[in-house]
Amino acid sequence: MFNQILAGGMFSYPFMWKSLIAILCLGAALPLMGLNMTTKRFSMIGDALSHTSLLGVAVGLLAGVLPTGMAILVSVVAGLIIELIRTKFSKYAELALAIAMSVSVGVAGILTKYVTSNQFSAYLFGSVSLVTLTDLWVIIPVSLAVIIFSLVLYRANMYAAFNSYEAKIAGLRVRLLAVADTVFTAAAVALASTVIGSLVVSSLLVIPVATALQLTKSYRGTTIVAVIASLLAGVLGLVISFPWGTNSGSTIIIVATFFLLLALGYRGGRALLVKVRMRQRLK
Amino acid sequence: MIKLENAAFSYGDKQPVLAGVNLTVEDGEFLGLIGRNGAGKTTLLKILMGLVKPQVGKLENTFRRAAFISQVTGAADMIFPATVAEVVSLGLKYKPFAFMRRADWAKVDQALESMGIRDLRNRAISELSGGQQQRVRLAKALISDPDILVMDEPTTGMDSDSRDEFLHETLRLNKEMGKTIVLVTHFLSDLQGADRIVALREGKIYPHGPEHCENREAA
Ligand SMILES: Nc1ncnc2c1ncn2[C@@H]1O[C@H](COP(=O)(O)OP(=O)(O)O)[C@@H](O)[C@H]1O
């Protein structure tokens, strides 16, 4: 079936190419930021940011400016405020996330009264097939910026995750790095939220990372496997969703979760094998 | 030399942790710092390292390069996927854009060798015992070629053999390689090779000479 689709069918449509490019860009960018947030034990920020991006979309639709741009703007500002609270009043970090989420959903919901409702709901689950050339002009540079940032500051991020005090003594600008991390995460999440849907974006931030954590123990390996898992899930989800007519964002996240289950199964299987071998040896 | 003069510090509106601390760390000395839980030892180290600014007081630091082995706290809930080699490589001089080259990995291997933990190279840092982790962190600290090494309760949770080896290594660094050492510990026996021991009590520093030792008082 897939041969057919790949050979003749789906990619003869130009919109599929646009979707594919968008998925490849975001699929690489999201897990890179997800790893940073996971090692900081702050991956919940993805949920908050996906909600604030909805608020941005609502404001954008209402004001008649590009919803994607507005989503990025609102999420980056919210991300910076959350980051400030996380460092200055760490006790209230989770509370800040909860407040950001509820205020965003509340206000966005109220604002939708004034926009066409199906226009807005497209952003809940996303619409990969509706990615326009204009969207790509935002998606490609932002994703590239995230990827380059992750590569350039690969060791810095690893060091800050290991121990921020020791990183600081080594001359690293840890605070600045945390702010940059947040800005890039917010931009990537907001952007992805308008493409694959705000309800599923935070999963794509963490699930590939969780998958990688099952399969490898090095930082490098985790980075690489997470990106590969995310890209595979993205492309596979897109390809499957086309003939099935399912929502792409949701399909992608199902595939990503399936990979995670496979990885967990693989790990469990290996543990079982060790157990069996030990039993045999003791006999 | 690090010179801290008349430092006072409190976390927000809490009781002051330090209340007029005067402390000098001389070049090449091995200084031991003791004090009860919550006395403010970690806070004092952070101030000495310039990580935290005291509300009052003056800090002067003439050391070229410091390495800090921070206190291990609640590492259980940490998600940090990395191999031993990767952790040690963090100690190498940091340059943005720079990826590890073969020569860098050779340095890492050398550091692992000198700590006698070459065989742990590709193990995950999170699956090591406390003593093994501390040796990894010592290797990471040393690879940065520091002239002062500040360690916050590094021997806590080590078995006695690991502790002996760790302290032996520390003494060698101090006496043979001339590195300045500041060691925080709860065990006076860790400080047998120390040049000087000070105690932090009620926000102030007191010398802990032989005349303060418990066995001396008992005699
Ligand atoms: N980040 C912090 N915020 C508020 N209080 C703190 C913080 N860190 C430490 N303290 C308090 O300051 C005091 C000194 O702590 P610390 O320097 O860690 O002591 P020690 O290392 O000697 O056990 C303790 O009472 C501790 O509860």
Ligand SMILES: [Mg+2]
């Ligand atoms: Mg302490």
